Amino acid sequence: MSSHDAPLIIIGTGLAGYNLAREWRKYDQSTPLLMLTQDSGRSYSKPMLSTAFSKNKTAESLTMADAGKMAEQLKATIHTFVSVDAIDTEQRVIQFDGQQLNYRDLVIAAGSETINLPIENSAAEKTFAVNDLEQFSAFQLAAESAQRILIIGGGLIGCEYTNDLLSTGAKISLVELQPTLLSNLCHQSVGDALVSRFTEEGVDLHLGSAVTAIRANNNGVIATLNDGSELTADLVLSAVGVRARTELARGAGLKCQRGIIVDRELRSSAANIYALGDCAEVDGQLLYYVMPLMQCVRALAKTLSGTPTAVSYPAMPVTIKTSCFPIVSNPPSSSAHWEVEQTDGGIKALAYDKTKSLVGFSLGGSAIADKAALAKQLPKVMA
Ligand SMILES: Cc1cc2nc3c(=O)[nH]c(=O)nc-3n(C[C@H](O)[C@H](O)[C@H](O)COP(=O)(O)OP(=O)(O)OC[C@H]3O[C@@H](n4cnc5c(N)ncnc54)[C@H](O)[C@@H]3O)c2cc1C
Missing domain, CATH: 3.50.50.60 (FAD/NAD(P)-binding domain)
Structure with missing residues (x-):
């Protein structure tokens, strides 16, 4: 198979892998799609894992679709419980379970691992x-x-x-x-x-x-x-933190620092190989959250279907799902002057730079209601 007829291969079926596949299929219905995952390939929303006890959820009820259903929806072949162990960047081939497969383009969405x-x-x-x-x-x-x-x-x-x-x-x-x-x-x-x-x-x-x-x-x-x-x-x-999964990429000679280094079009240092999600360091930013990943999904789906598109990041406040005291925070990227106000049933901490522009905030309790209005005033993370 020439690499021109070869499939798009996505390594990983987490939020990054599946959302990218879904978004890309909006533009391209015909190119074959192959996905591989070390796990069962069930589609689920990872953030819901840390509210599951209080919402009486189990792994089964958190599952939105199994790998078979996802394969149908995405017109994809999905290999579950397999580990891609090598990439030949010259021949455009991945290796797993003793098999070799050609790719047209390869996306690494391998996520993070716990420390x-x-x-x-x-x-x-x-x-x-x-x-x-x-x-x-x-x-x-x-x-x-x-x-x-x-x-x-x-x-x-x-x-x-x-x-x-x-x-x-x-x-x-x-x-x-x-x-x-x-x-x-x-x-x-x-x-x-x-x-x-x-x-x-x-x-x-x-x-x-x-x-x-x-x-x-x-x-x-x-x-x-x-x-x-x-x-x-x-x-x-x-729960002492996670780190980007970079072993496979490093083994293939891709440039990595804390994550797999990619530019704003999500291109790695090797031709036709892209990365997004928890494993990717995008233009120097390594963010283990859903919002940045979704921004990357939208840009990369376009790039993979022939319209090179750079990702941009708006301000992306993080919600901490502590229902007994809900919190939303957008820490400033550099040192700032903080002003803290106790509100009725909450607390509002606002961060300003030297020009008195709002550059971050932390809101707790009832003060989280101000999130949307404050987020609008923040500078973009990546213009
Ligand atoms: C408990 C919890 C709560 C969270 N809450 C929030 C929240 O409230 N808001 C928020 O923004 N973010 C939250 N996050 C973070 C967010 O869920 C992650 O940023 C996001 O899910 C990462 O998705 P991903 O697809 O990049 O990685 P993953 O979901 O880790 O998927 C990685 C995929 O790659 C596969 N894989 C890896 N290596 C290989 C290989 N060699 N071969 C084949 N397959 C491979 C894995 O099997 C898996 O399918 C939370 C995370 C956790 C753990």
Whole structure:
């Protein structure tokens, strides 16, 4: 098969892979499409994994379509539970399960992987991370009977799970290295307000603390903190961050830094290979969120169908789904002057640059109602 007749191949069936396929099919009904995934290929919305307990959702009910249905809808061939292990950029060939396939264009939408804490852990089977539907399923099964759950990490995912797991009635302990919550995303005043709400909800918070070891204990775990104290729990949810999956791209000689380096047309350093989603560093920006990914989807679908299109990013505030104290934040990209106002039932922190232009905000509680009006005033992330 010449590379001209060869299919578009997309590696990954997460939000990036499936949304791109759907958008591209609007422009191109005839080019063959092949998709590959290491998982079951079920279509689901990943952000819903961290509100599933309180909404009584399971992996099954979160599934919008299985791989078979997606293949039908997208007029695609989808290979599930396979791992692409090499790319020959000269011959335009991918390799998986001992098979080789030509591509016309190749899109890497391989997502991110969770970071494992580099600590001694003799209770690995009681330690979970949730970054896909299969991991969620395993965690939910284990959490069903848990009385005490230890969450490590007070970023977006750790805070959302703390909020969500409160609905199970289990005792939640949360350990965070920084002195407040959401410190990478929010102004301190908003992080502190969430600390107060969680405390009222009975969360056992350990701020400014690190877990240094985890060991098995009867049917549960004992975690040691850096001050020498110990916490017991039935299971641990580790939420200390994710990193872009770049191994395959690096192996193929593609330029990577924190993610796979792509330009504003999502082109990697190799001809006919593109990347988007959590694995891609787009013009220097690595953003593990849905909104930037959707901007890339729209641009890349056009590029792949013959109209080269550069992506642009508007301001993209992040919603933190902590229903006991909802938060929306758009941290400024560089140092700023903050003005903080306590509102009725909320808190509003606004960030200004030297020219007194609004460059970011963190809103908590009832103040999130101002999100749309404030977002309009923010500069674009990428014009
Ligand atoms: C619990 C949770 C809550 C979140 N909440 C929010 C939120 O509220 N708002 C928000 O904006 N973002 C949120 N995010 C982040 C958001 O969900 C992600 O940015 C987005 O889903 C990433 O999609 P993706 O397609 O790039 O990657 P993924 O969903 O990770 O998909 C990667 C795909 O690549 C496949 N793959 C990888 N390597 C290979 C290989 N070698 N061969 C074959 N297949 C391969 C995988 O099997 C998978 O199909 C949340 C994330 C989590 C974990």
